[in-house]
Amino acid sequence: MSEILLKNVYIDDRRTDILVRGNIIAKIADGIEAPEAESIDCSRMAAIPGFINMHTHAAMTMTRSVKEDMKLQPWLQHIWKVEAQYDKDILYWGNKLACLEMIKTGTTCFNDMYWGGDLAALAVDEMGIRAVHSYCMLDNGDMEKAEKERRALIRDFEKSRSFSSRNMFAVSVHAPYTVCEDNMRFAAMFAEQNDLLIHIHLSETEQEITDSQEKWGCSPVEYCERLGLLSERLIAAHSLWLSPHDIELMGAYGVTAVHNVNSNLKIASGYKFPMEELIAAGANVTLGTDGCGSSNNLDMMEALKTAAILQKAWRRNPEAIPLDTLLKIGSENAAKALRLNAGKIEEGRLADIVLIDMNNVFFTPNYNFKANLVYSANSSCVDTVICDGRIVMRGRKVEGEQEILDNAAACGERLMSRIQF
Ligand SMILES: [Zn+2]
Numbered sequence: 383m384s385e386i387l388l389k390n391v392y393i394d395d396r397r398t399d400i401l402v403r404g405n406i407i408a409k410i411a412d413g414i415e416a417p418e419a420e421s422i423d424c425s426r427m428a429a430i431p432g433f434i435n436m437h438t439h440a441a442m443t444m445t446r447s448v449k450e451d452m453k454l455q456p457w458l459q460h461i462w463k464v465e466a467q468y469d470k471d472i473l474y475w476g477n478k479l480a481c482l483e484m485i486k487t488g489t490t491c492f493n494d495m496y497w498g499g500d501l502a503a504l505a506v507d508e509m510g511i512r513a514v515h516s517y518c519m520l521d522n523g524d525m526e527k528a529e530k531e532r533r534a535l536i537r538d539f540e541k542s543r544s545f546s547s548r549n550m551f552a553v554s555v556h557a558p559y560t561v562c563e564d565n566m567r568f569a570a571m572f573a574e575q576n577d578l579l580i581h582i583h584l585s586e587t588e589q590e591i592t593d594s595q596e597k598w599g600c601s602p603v604e605y606c607e608r609l610g611l612l613s614e615r616l617i618a619a620h621s622l623w624l625s626p627h628d629i630e631l632m633g634a635y636g637v638t639a640v641h642n643v644n645s646n647l648k649i650a651s652g653y654k655f656p657m658e659e660l661i662a663a664g665a666n667v668t669l670g671t672d673g674c675g676s677s678n679n680l681d682m683m684e685a686l687k688t689a690a691i692l693q694k695a696w697r698r699n700p701e702a703i704p705l706d707t708l709l710k711i712g713s714e715n716a717a718k719a720l721r722l723n724a725g726k727i728e729e730g731r732l733a734d735i736v737l738i739d740m741n742n743v744f745f746t747p748n749y750n751f752k753a754n755l756v757y758s759a760n761s762s763c764v765d766t767v768i769c770d771g772r773i774v775m776r777g778r779k780v781e782g783e784q785e786i787l788d789n790a791a792a793c794g795e796r797l798m799s800r801i802q803f
Contacts (some may be wrong), residue, residue, distance in 0.1 A: 385419035392428035402733040405771035426741040432490025432734040433682035434716035437619035437640040437670030440480035445675040467800040472793045473498045477505035479790040487681040487761035490734040490769040503549040510774035516554030552579040558602045570610040586620035587651045603628035622652045633663025638719040643689040645672030668716040683761045705752040737766035
């Protein structure tokens with residue numbers, strides 16, 4: 383079994399050794415001897431758990447910066463126009479590019495909402511990280527389409543049985559306002575029958591709340607409860623416009639909320655994510671970037687910093703979201719939601735480890751590592767990434783990186799040549 387020895391690594395404000403055996407963190411102790419192991423001198427590095435991006439659309443790297451400074455609806459029309467021109471090649475290289483970016487910024491797992499999960503799973507497999515794929519149901523109330531979407535979900539679920547252990551599958555519902563009631567109920571039932579997670583966009587904009595009250599006489603969260611979607615299985619991206627009763631419900635059912643701070647800010651859909659209130663109610667709070675169409679990058683370190691300073695700012699309270707809470711949101715809470723034995727550097731956990739280079743201005747002096755990591759550093763300090771016990775980046779070099787950049791750039795040109803704005 384392969385072994386990696388991280389020698390003299392900074393963790394929990396001290397230096398020690400970490401032995402990775404196979405895909406597990408086997409031992410954390412001083413002076414570990416492992417003559418067979420690949421030894422890495424970490425005397426200038428710190429180990430942190432890999433970040434888990436809880437809501438993204440990975441292949442949307444191919445829509446990065448395509449249209450800017452527009453209102454949501456016209457912007458969406460542009461994005462959908464671009465996505466309609468995707469082919470398998472574009473989807474594959476878009477996913478490869480996303481994985482490359484995630485590795486470079488310290489993310490070892492992502493929760494994806496898109497189509498073509500088998501191509502995404504192939505990209506993830508090749509790049510060595512983890513992901514949860516889904517088939518994103520979207521019917522806009524068209525009953526014929528709804529039937530097709532149910533069949534597509536079942537087909538993709540069957541395909542996912544041949545995925546490797548690093549690729550998981552979830553049921554995905556685009557949003558309550560784009561999926562008919564029958565398919566919302568079907569998603570809940572199918573997830574329960576097959577023990578799958580459910581991924582949804584929920585309460586993202588103020589308009590969504592107004593429309594929901596008009597159409598169903600209740601909030602989107604209450605509507606989800608009525609249809610049987612609220613449970614520990616549910617991963618609710620955005621969860622931005624919540625009433626006190628919505629928060630109570632999400633806590634009582636143990637729903638996972640995903641804050642997509644940069645996307646929300648840039649699309650101007652809102653910024654008062656009720657982080658403290660959700661945590662106090664018992665909901666599981668996590669963090670995501672959303673797709674590159676809206677957030678432009680997949681950088682979880684950037685998202686962590688923005689999330690924290692924004693909470694402090696609008697609450698006018700610098701004590702809001704202390705560092706320990708914040709860092710849990712970036713990995714531990716997400717691992718719990720995905721039922722993954724990761725998210726913490728601890729003996730017996732999966733070896734999903736990021737090595738941070740501390741030999742730079744951002745960590746000097748190092749009075750408070752966590753503060754330096756979130757508020758001072760950026761993802762250029764991510765030096766080495768280990769996922770499932772394998773080194774996927776070392777000294778910021780990823781195998782095949784240039785090929786990915788070249789192919790993704792060519793795909794982008796091809797994509798744009800097909801579109802008339
Ligand atoms: Zn999204």
